[in-house]
Amino acid sequence: MSFLDVLYFIIPSAIFYAAPLILVAIGGVFSERSGVVNIGLEGLMVIGAFVGILFNLLFADTFGAATPWISLIAAMVAALLLSLLHAVASISFRADQVVSGVAINLLAVALSLYLVKRIFDKGQTDFITERFSRYNVPFLSDIPVIGPLFFTSVYNTSFFAIGVAFVAWFIIYKTPFGLRLRAVGEHPMAADTMGINVAKMRYVAVMISGALAGIGGAIYAQTITNDFGHATINGQGFMALAAMIFGKWHPLGAMGAALFFGFAQSLSIVGSSIPIIQEIPNVFLLILPYVLTIFALAGFIGRANAPLANGKPYIKGQR
Amino acid sequence: MSNRATNLLVPIVSVILGLLVGAVIMLASGYNPLEGYAALWNGIFGDMYTIGETIRQITPYLLAGLAVAFAFRSGLFNIGVEGQLIVGWFAAAYVGVAVELPKIIHLPLAIIAAAVAGALWGFVPGLLKAKFHVHEVIVTIMMNYIALHVTNALIRTVSDGGDRTESIFASASLRSEFLENLTEFSRLHLGIVIALLMVGVMWFILEKTTLGFELKAVGFNQNASQYAGMNVNKNIILAMVISGAFAGLGGAMEALGTFEYVSSKGGFTGIGFDGIAVALLGMNTPLGVIFGATLFGSLKYGALNMPNAAGIPIEIVEIVIAVIIFFVASGYIIRLLLLRASAKKKEAK
Amino acid sequence: MEYVIEMLNIRKEFGTFVANDNITLQLQKGEIHALLGENGAGKSTLMNVLFGLYQPEGGEIRVRGKKVDIANPNVANDLGIGMVHQHFMLVENFSVTENIILGSEPTKYGITNKKDAAKKVQALSEQYGLNVDPYAIIEDISVGMQQRVEILKTLYRGAEILIFDEPTASLTPQEITELIQIMKRLIAEGKSIILITHKLKEIMDVSDRVTVIRKGQGIGTVITSETNPNDLASLMVGRQVEFTTVKGQAFPGEEVLDIKDLVVQDYRGIDKVKSLNLNVRKGEIVGIAGIDGNGQSELIEAITGLRKVKSGTIFVNGKDVTNMKPRKVTETGVGHIPQDRHKHGLVLDFPVGHNISLQTYYTKPISKSGIIDYNKINEKALQIIKDFDVRTQGPSELARSLSGGNQQKAIIGREVDRNPDLLIAALPTRGLDVGAIEFIHSRLIEQRDNGKAVLLISFELDEVMNVSDRIAVIHDGEIVDIVTPETTTEQELGLLMAGHTGHKDTQDLTKKGEDQHVE
Amino acid sequence: ACGSEEDTSTGETGGGEGTEEAADFSVAMVTDVGGVDDKSFNQSAWEGVQQFGEENGLEKGDGGFDYLQSASDADYNTNLNNLIRRDFDVVFGIGYLMEGAVAEIAEQQPEAQIAIIDAVVEAPNVASVLFKEQEGAFLAGVAAALMTETKKIGFVGGMEIPVIERFEAGFLEGVAAVDETVEVDVQYTGAFDKAELGKTTANRMYSAGADIIFHAAGGTGNGVFTEAKERKEADPDANIWVIGVDADQYDEGQTGDANVTLTSVLKGVDKAVINISEQAMAGDFPGGETITYGLADDGVGLADSRGAIPEDVMTKIEDFKKQVIDGEITVPEKVE
């Protein structure tokens, strides 16, 4: 592979890999910016993937090619509802948010597998027939270098994810809603004295995180596995969590981090086709993405400060 | 009602609520919940064998829970217990197969190897956090994957391209004939003694030593700790190292007790992640961890008997566990309801 | 007379603890009404009830004669009630403007219109002479500036009734004078003010009436012009009191602290302390007078080992402690009362007892070979709670739930009890009631009389003048002059603090200090 | 597992005459964490157990046939033990991961008859079943080498463990047997459950010119199929193929009217299970023996290509198959 070939492979692969992570990580950004730790992202992704696939299978005949997109909506709603559980626990019931998140993760996997067994009478669903497919963007893909890098064999879902990142950035940093969201996560009492309903803001934020994580899970399932089983989502939610922290709780940062993960993964895959690298034991390539991430963090990124009130239930009137 | 009583009641009420939810789900999907729970009960306490196996299952949960709890008390979120446990598992098994020594040396050596390996795996995120302010959550997540791939590669090397090591020499085993005979040949092993000992160790460190005082102070307020002359970085690293050592010991339980070997893993064991739930169920206290691990281990193990004896999918128990965790987490609301209920009772009188 | 606010028989409980018991406060239109009480008397609690942060268990509130239910701060805002909180209600990583507009953001096409808002803030700031940069980030600005942002927040919302909870605690004398001007201007515009302050002088200067509360109970309301500081103080504590610090002559001995050509940078690498020379001797209190932000923090942090020294040396008891670890410095005999008690002074989620042992937990008799005896911690805590009059439910109460004043007393108790050769006290009386202030001052003087060295950092000229034996004036990272309280005036100090040097004695005095130091 | 499902006894399971003739014999199995519907060897084994049960008029449950699924590696022991205590005559442990557990239980329960798939346990009451995956993979290699147009082929492996390495070795050997110049791009993804890695790896291989990829990577292989199908959709004329593993993965390859599954390397776990059960029922349980299934006894083989592989190529493949069966070709277990 020539250098450019390597690039033409790595960049689109990285973007493709990153797309679901971006959405889920940004979901995390919303939740944690409001002060609610959400390690339930994994579980929310699971529900998204499950409902996305289920809906796709059930309605492919009705909606045809639009099915995957409509499935995203179904997945979004389902994960949003599950995230409400997390919201009720951690906001209204003052639950330890990490515990509640763990419960969400356990519940999502158990519930969806239980339902798969009830519905399909086996351990995983059938394959969907209507998938997200990639295509070459007309005209743009003909541009030299840029075309093959960014506009050839792309998924609309990738554009969607990147779009969501910018929208999220805009909402969080440019709108009153975003200002309040961040205030609630940094100093809820200050926000309260300014007449902001802390609980309401947090509910909304957690629900957004549920919605985005659900979409992320459904995109993952509908672009990569095409079915749902116990191994469909395993660890991507935690990678998204890592991307969120890596990106310093900033939507564009989270996007960058997710892209970095994608880049590191693709690098390890492309590595095995480079003659010199072929000599190294495979294990080094396998751990490459993770080691790279650690180096990147230690070397360039350094301190990341979580929102100050992150993880702390807000109790009115408590000092 | 006294505070203590409500604190005790919360988990009990949570367990009852969790089982109720499970029953409703079973009913709704056409199973008989009584049959289901009978199977669960028998799966946990049915006979000496199941009791032995239940305790065996609890053992690694105890240590994983301690690992998470210990880090938490020092203000650190160790999601890397899984990886630390995996390397501990490998290290113990390796020492178990590599040499044959008198038991009095071999067994402790294997156990220590596991603790050291886990500690090392915890040291890396601790160091990075202390020196470069890198968030421990990301590093520990990454370290989990590294542990998985690296131990798999090491197992290949050690086993000459195979997928598991030989079984460890008896001199490194935690198995005890006495316990096995007592429990109709369950795999109950001496690890439970070590795990309970470690509960004591954690309690001792946190509640009795200056180190524990510092770790807790740093966990709450790094600035003030630094102003009070504590070495914040040292404490962060130490907390992760000790936490990792606990996790590594969890691996030793598997290597020297349950399995007596280590094999390539296609994925995580899940024990480390369950440790998070165990720790938090137990409010990150040593005694709480015993409660969390017992609940978690019993349900998980007993669940195996549900498809076996009642034909009910195993996932139902996972749902019940999730719901219990959810309610324990929401202890505040349960406490509130309990207080109201007891207040009403008083009024009625 | 028309009352804009009537709080009648307010009762507020925290669990079993009654923080407000049957308190009545009536605010007339156009008056400045002072609320006086010891630390922990329940002043902030009462105001938080008025602002809708707490719901009272009993009593009623009337605003302009109408009974109201202030369920949350929004209701208070709508009723025209604004509050400047004792503990800052500021989002640290937000800009000044963002903090001010939060909750009622102006928008343009759905986007927060920060530009216009900043202009408005700038205008308001200029109008009241607050000198606040609308674009500055809160965590970058000094405590005094943050306080002014709090004031701006209420002004921005056009509040008619303003509650000031200890607004002057962290202001410089000039700023206080300015604040008083602002308050008078507000009154002139028909607004009404409730002012909480521990400074009787301020009450006498600005207030029309005073309501006194004691241990959660309303004592009564007096007209300011018909009372005097002594009577007020007696009302407040419930017995006859004499509030003048008795201070005998100082007998300075050998040098304990000796700083030479010290240069310290802040976190951005800017020199904040520049070639600073200073010494403190046994048996004397040296006060550092200066305006907030002139390098005081960096100086203290350098002495205590919390911040790297760029150049120069620091000797304590003849021992070079430059760039030593904080613990080593402490062990050389240095005690430190940090200026930010929440951030640096206390572990708020630790019990009071643990906090009292925060410096000694590892030493005998509390610890032996790494094992802590928590009984000893409790004993020590009980002793200090008693000796330093810390109002708490006991050593196992969380530090978080103590009132600010009592938190401070716990810290001072902790540091003084260790009997350090050098005690560094940074703003030790900020936010404390007069009784407590006198108490702490006499403790500092007692330390001096026991032959210890005390370095006092304060923005309050009163305090510096009353307590210090020598006053070092700091400006822009340098000691511009060293004067004695007997030979200087507040005016002169003010000028020096603002950077006007020219006092001829300056060099001589510093020289003298240096000469005494034998190497 | 094979596409040719012989549902001979549909509707007979629930009693009726079947019960009267029911043999006094019971059989059960323990799955690994994949479960009985993993589209792989667990599923295949369960199908074998079911088929055996139906043929002998057994019912699901005690005294008939049953399975237990393991939630983690630690559960094999318990599950095996449970089934033995429920008095099943033969209990199967499915998968190499169960080796330790089977060995232990076999020792504790000397009366029990246990069979293990994919591993060898030396105990008098354990029958060990191995497969010559390399022989099946050899035929796949032959097929791939004959079908490739670009002379580039890919192999995507899951973890580097002996079973998968046998697939790799056989595949490479098969390719080389046909044409030494065909390049095989081998990559292990390190996991059986990372579809995204499978997809990206396949993407790299196809991009580099490969037109056929053989995967032995479980769920990771799902990604390989996805990549192939997307390429096929984008360009229906593209020559893009996947060779499946363990079971007939024809369904996985379906995209619209096209199908990218060239064929699949079958592993007849079902046949082995039935075989051993029948032997045991007849009183000849092969305890202490290691039985190896290869091409010769149809234990491994290729799935029906449903026309994807033309007749003439099939003939050549059959020819190689014969040579392997006759012992003229010995397929190595490990890559040299």
Ligand SMILES: Nc1ncnc2c1ncn2[C@@H]1O[C@H](COP(=O)(O)OP(=O)(O)OP(=O)(O)O)[C@@H](O)[C@H]1O
């Ligand atoms: N949220 C709370 N929970 C429990 N106790 C509280 C709470 N808030 C205040 N208190 C207690 O109520 C009493 C009154 O506190 P408050 O803050 O009103 O005092 P204050 O008069 O404002 O004191 P200071 O002058 O020190 O600010 C104190 O004893 C304090 O410990």
Ligand SMILES: Nc1ncnc2c1ncn2[C@@H]1O[C@H](COP(=O)(O)OP(=O)(O)OP(=O)(O)O)[C@@H](O)[C@H]1O
């Ligand atoms: N942690 C910090 N983050 C951002 N800016 C800071 C920080 N510390 C100090 N500064 C900057 O330095 C200036 C002085 O701050 P600071 O209040 O610490 O001054 P100081 O000279 O130590 O005064 P004092 O001790 O009297 O408060 C502030 O206006 C601020 O801009």
Ligand SMILES: [Mg+2]
């Ligand atoms: Mg107050």
Ligand SMILES: [Mg+2]
């Ligand atoms: Mg300052």
